[in-house]
Amino acid sequence: MALIVQKYGGTSVGSVExxxxxxxxxxxxxxxxxxxxxxxxxxxxxxxxLVRLAHEVTxxxxxxxxxxxxxxxxxxxIALLAMDLRGRGINARSYTxxxxxxxxxxxxxxxxIARVTAERIREALAEGIVPIVAGFQGINERSDVTxxxxxxxxxxxxxxxxxxxxxxCIIYTDVDGVYTADPNIVPSARRLDKVSYEEMLExxxxxxxxxxxxxxxxxxxxxVPVEVKSSFKEGQGTLVTKEDADMERVAVSGVxxxxxxxxxxxxxxxxxxxxxxxxxGPVADANIVVDMIIQNVSQAALTDISFTVPRADLxxxxxxxxxxxxxxxxxxxxxxxxxxxxxxVGVGMRLHSGVxxxxxEVLSREGxxxxxxxxxxxxxxxxxxxxxxxxxxxxLHAAFxxxxxx
Amino acid sequence: MALIVQKYGGTSVGSVExxxxxxxxxxxxxxxxxxxxxxxxxxxxxxxxLVRLAHEVTxxxxxxxxxxxxxxxxxxxIALLAMDLRGRGINARSYTxxxxxxxxxxxxxxxxIARVTAERIREALAEGIVPIVAGFQGINERSDVTxxxxxxxxxxxxxxxxxxxxxxCIIYTDVDGVYTADPNIVPSARRLDKVSYEEMLExxxxxxxxxxxxxxxxxxxxxVPVEVKSSFKEGQGTLVTKEDADMERVAVSGVxxxxxxxxxxxxxxxxxxxxxxxxxGPVADANIVVDMIIQNVSQAALTDISFTVPRADLxxxxxxxxxxxxxxxxxxxxxxxxxxxxxxVGVGMRLHSGVxxxxxEVLSREGxxxxxxxxxxxxxxxxxxxxxxxxxxxxLHAAFxxxxxx
Numbered sequence: 001m002a003l004i005v006q007k008y009g010g011t012s013v014g015s016v017e018x019x020x021x022x023x024x025x026x027x028x029x030x031x032x033x034x035x036x037x038x039x040x041x042x043x044x045x046x047x048x049x050l051v052r053l054a055h056e057v058t059x060x061x062x063x064x065x066x067x068x069x070x071x072x073x074x075x076x077x078i079a080l081l082a083m084d085l086r087g088r089g090i091n092a093r094s095y096t097x098x099x100x101x102x103x104x105x106x107x108x109x110x111x112x113i114a115r116v117t118a119e120r121i122r123e124a125l126a127e128g129i130v131p132i133v134a135g136f137q138g139i140n141e142r143s144d145v146t147x148x149x150x151x152x153x154x155x156x157x158x159x160x161x162x163x164x165x166x167x168x169c170i171i172y173t174d175v176d177g178v179y180t181a182d183p184n185i186v187p188s189a190r191r192l193d194k195v196s197y198e199e200m201l202e203x204x205x206x207x208x209x210x211x212x213x214x215x216x217x218x219x220x221x222x223x224v225p226v227e228v229k230s231s232f233k234e235g236q237g238t239l240v241t242k243e244d245a246d247m248e249r250v251a252v253s254g255v256x257x258x259x260x261x262x263x264x265x266x267x268x269x270x271x272x273x274x275x276x277x278x279x280x281g282p283v284a285d286a287n288i289v290v291d292m293i294i295q296n297v298s299q300a301a302l303t304d305i306s307f308t309v310p311r312a313d314l315x316x317x318x319x320x321x322x323x324x325x326x327x328x329x330x331x332x333x334x335x336x337x338x339x340x341x342x343x344x345v346g347v348g349m350r351l352h353s354g355v356x357x358x359x360x361e362v363l364s365r366e367g368x369x370x371x372x373x374x375x376x377x378x379x380x381x382x383x384x385x386x387x388x389x390x391x392x393x394x395x396l397h398a399a400f401x402x403x404x405x406x
Numbered sequence: 407m408a409l410i411v412q413k414y415g416g417t418s419v420g421s422v423e424x425x426x427x428x429x430x431x432x433x434x435x436x437x438x439x440x441x442x443x444x445x446x447x448x449x450x451x452x453x454x455x456l457v458r459l460a461h462e463v464t465x466x467x468x469x470x471x472x473x474x475x476x477x478x479x480x481x482x483x484i485a486l487l488a489m490d491l492r493g494r495g496i497n498a499r500s501y502t503x504x505x506x507x508x509x510x511x512x513x514x515x516x517x518x519i520a521r522v523t524a525e526r527i528r529e530a531l532a533e534g535i536v537p538i539v540a541g542f543q544g545i546n547e548r549s550d551v552t553x554x555x556x557x558x559x560x561x562x563x564x565x566x567x568x569x570x571x572x573x574x575c576i577i578y579t580d581v582d583g584v585y586t587a588d589p590n591i592v593p594s595a596r597r598l599d600k601v602s603y604e605e606m607l608e609x610x611x612x613x614x615x616x617x618x619x620x621x622x623x624x625x626x627x628x629x630v631p632v633e634v635k636s637s638f639k640e641g642q643g644t645l646v647t648k649e650d651a652d653m654e655r656v657a658v659s660g661v662x663x664x665x666x667x668x669x670x671x672x673x674x675x676x677x678x679x680x681x682x683x684x685x686x687g688p689v690a691d692a693n694i695v696v697d698m699i700i701q702n703v704s705q706a707a708l709t710d711i712s713f714t715v716p717r718a719d720l721x722x723x724x725x726x727x728x729x730x731x732x733x734x735x736x737x738x739x740x741x742x743x744x745x746x747x748x749x750x751v752g753v754g755m756r757l758h759s760g761v762x763x764x765x766x767e768v769l770s771r772e773g774x775x776x777x778x779x780x781x782x783x784x785x786x787x788x789x790x791x792x793x794x795x796x797x798x799x800x801x802l803h804a805a806f807x808x809x810x811x812x
Contacts, residue, residue, distance in 0.1 A: 078474065087467070
C-alpha cells in the first residue's frame, strides 16, 4: 500500500463527465489499496473566464484581488469532485490551499511556497479520508490568498508529495509522458519511461510544456518521484526521478526545438573592458532573459556581439540595445527574428564524448548553417535558421538512434 | 462622519456595468466623508449556476462540499468590486467571511453565527481601507467554510454592523423600501419611512420578502438601525429601528397577503386530553411549521381540529396526519389548498383598540368569509378563500387609511 499524490489538470476536470471519469480513477486507486491525495486545477476555461471578467471591470486589476478571484476556480473543482466521490460512497473531503497549510510569500499571482504544513491532510489520511486539494493557491503570513503562477497546481502536488513523503506524485495531463521529440514533428518519437530531474529541467526550459521548471526543481530538491501520465489513456507514463545507470547508457535522451527566440547583433562594438556589462546590464534590469551570447574574434579593435532573447521581449530589448549602441559608439544593431534553437539533452553526455561533433556533422550534412552554439553538461543547443527546424529535429532524432523500433 | 455598512444583493452586482454603478455609489459615500464597510452577495445567476453544476455531478450533494462550492460566488463578487474601486484610486480590499472572523456553528448550508471578531475590518478601517466583505459565509471552529442559508448576506451585514457598532446598516436591494402593502396588489400603497423591528419581523414572516427574519431579529437584539433602499433609484428607503411614538400614532402600518399556506382539518376527533400532542408531535418532528390552529367547540365528545401548514409541506403533513387520525379514531381528514392569509400589522395596535372588530367588519362588508383568526400584540391575521385575497388586501388598505395621499 503506497501513498500517492495524484494531480489532474484543467482539461481532466473540464466537464461533469470528465469529473466522473476522475472520480472513477480515484475509486480504482482506492480499490487497489492505495492512500491517496488528489490535487486539482480549475475546470478548463474557468480561469480564462475570470481573467476576462477582471479585465472587463478594470484595465489593470490589482494582483491581490486577482488572487482572491482566481483561487475560486480550483475551489469549485475540488467541491465538485469531493461531492461526486461522496455520492459514490468514498469518504472524500475538499481542502483549500489554506486548509492544507500551503504557506507562501506575498508576491501575489506568482507566490513562492515558503513551507507546507499539511497537518489537516495527515489527519484526514489517518481517518481514511481522501483529501481533494485545491492546487495553485496558498496563503501568506497575513492569511491572504495567494496563487503560485503558471503550472502552480503541479507545484502544489509536488510540494504536498514532498511534505507527506509520498511514494509517488502522478501528474495526469493531456499527453501520456515525455517524448524523445515532439511527436507532431517526429512521428517516430518514443515515450521515455524514465528521465532524470536534470534532463526534465532542460526539456522543460527548452519548451517541452509537460511540467513547469519550478515543479521539477522542487521535486529534484526533495527527491519526489514524479510520473507524468495521460488522464485519458490507460498505460504507463514517464517517471521523472534521480539519475541512474539506465539513463546514462544512452548519450542523448531527447531532441527539442524552440521557436521562441530572436537574435540581436550589435555590429562594430569597440572591444574594451566593461562593454558587455554596459550592454547586458540594462537588458537584465528590464527582466529580459538573455539565452545565448556570442562574441566574435576582434578585428581592428572592433567586434560583433550576438545574443538571443525571447521573441515576446524583442521590441523592448532592441530599443534598449539601440540606446546603448549609440552610447558606446557601435556601428549598428541587426535583428533576426526567423531563428530557432535545436537542442540535444541527455545525462549520458557526461560519459559519452563526441556528441557535439556528431550533432554538427548531422546538421552540416543536411545543409543547415549553425549561427550560435551553447553547451552545458547535459545539453547542446544550436541556433539555426527557423525554416530548417523540423528538418534538423528529425535528422538528429534519427542520427542519435531515438526512433521507435518498428 | 459616520460608520456605515452597505450591503448589495446579487442583482446589484449582476454584471460588470452594475458593479461599476456600485463602485460609483461607494465612491460617493467616501466623498461624503463616511467610513464604509461593503458586504456583497454573489452575482445574480452565479449561485444557481453552481447549484446546477453540483446536481449534475451527484443527485444529493454533500452539504459541506456545497458550502465550499457556493462560497466561491461571493468571493468572485468582492474581488471584482475591490479591483474596480482600486482602479478608481480608492483603497479597497476584499475579505472573505473567514478573514473578517464570521465564526459559525457547523450546520452546513444553514449555519448560525456564533460570534464575529471583525478584527481585520477594524484594522482596515484604521488604515483608511474600504473593506469589501463576502456575505453569506463564515467558518466553523474547524476552519471549514460554512454558509448562512437564504438571506445570509443580509445577516452578514447586520452582524458586522453590530460588531462594529456601525451607525447604520444599509441594505441595497431591488425595491426601495417596505410598503404598506404589495404595490402589485395595491397601486396606492405607500413606502413607510420607518418601521419597528417587531413590525418588520411580522411583515417578513408574512411574506414581505425584503429582509429575512433572522437579519431583523439580529438587528433588533443588537439595536442596529437597518435601512432598506433601492440600489437602482436615488432617494430615501425604509428605516427599520426601535419602536417610537411616531409609529404608535397609527394603529396599522401595513397589510400583507400570504398564499403560501394550506389548511388541514381533522374531522370527528375524540375530545380527550393528550389528543393535540398526538397530532402535532409528529408534525413538529418532521420540521413542518404549523401556523394557525383552531379547535371547534366539542359536540357529543367529538371535535374538529383545523390548522395551516406551508403549501410545500402539505403532502408530507397530510400523510402524517392521516396515520395519526386512524390511530386516534378520528372520522376523516380534509384538505383545503386554496386559502390565503391576510394580516394587519402595526405596533399602534397596542394602544388603539377595535382594530380586529373593524377588520372583520370590512371583510364581511366585502362578502369575504373568515375561516380562521389569529392575533398577536401587533398583528391580526385571517385565513380566507384564496380568490378574495387581493380584494381583501385592497379593502383593508383603504379602510385603515393607508392609501397614498393623492
